[in-house]
Amino acid sequence: MMIIIMRMTTTTTEKKMKTMMKLCVSAGCKEDGIHLLRDTNLDLKVTVLCESDWLVVLQRHDGSVDFYRDWEAYKNGFGSPTGEFWLGLETMHRLTSGQPWELQVTLGDWEGNVTCANYNNFSISSAAENYTLYADYLEDRSQVNDSLALHSGYQFSTYDADNDIKPRNNNCAVKLHGAWWFIKCGESHLTGPYVNGTYANGTEGIRWIKWRVPPYSLKFAQMKIRPV
DSSP states (O other): OOEEEEEEOTTSOSSSOOEEEEEESSSOOOSSEEEEEEETTTTEEEEEEEETTEEEEEEESSSOSOOOOOHHHHHHOEEOTTSSEEOOHHHHHHHHSSSOEEEEEEEEOTTSOEEEEEEEEEEEOOGGGTOOEEEEEOGGGOSSOOSSGGGTTOOOBBTTBOOSBOSTTOOHHHHHTSOBOOBTTOSEETTSOOOSSSBOSTTOSSEETTTBOTTBOOSEEEEEEEEO
16 A cells, blocks of 8 residues: 655645655654645545654544534544544544554543553444444553453444444433444543533543543543554
């Protein structure tokens, strides 16, 4: 797979930008910043945020973007790499289907604490399988207990596409006002409503149960991936 990564400068617009092109054998980014990623084999063209050799797929930090969206939005992606955003399930699937990837989840609370969890064998399956998540927890490389591996092997759900393991026939995406790889609503949910304060109402909010127990809602959440 041949990837072209073009680095965007902060002084140019998306349509008229001064770029630096790189040919890579993987989708790894080698410089921090916003890049235009093109996959010449998979007809993929998307603007991405890179941190060192990590490619960011989810970012929450100020509540400026509404994450309670439908299936098409989560499939195609939304928001901006300059702020809050979701890269898109289809893009994640195309990137992770050809080679091994690892995932890092970084979390921040309202007291200024930051922690992370790491996973290997990360991949997202195809639309035909409702973008099933696969990830194996790496305990020796993580600072926080796992709240994601439980969701591995389960399909993605939104309010208009209920693919979760239902608790009392409820749609977890509707109940939690977000979207995720739900299993009985599960132990993590990083697309929930952004609560501008310490506590959320009920079970809503940005959740990582093995670190901060509900109704605590996190201040910061980021998911980023890189090829192994």
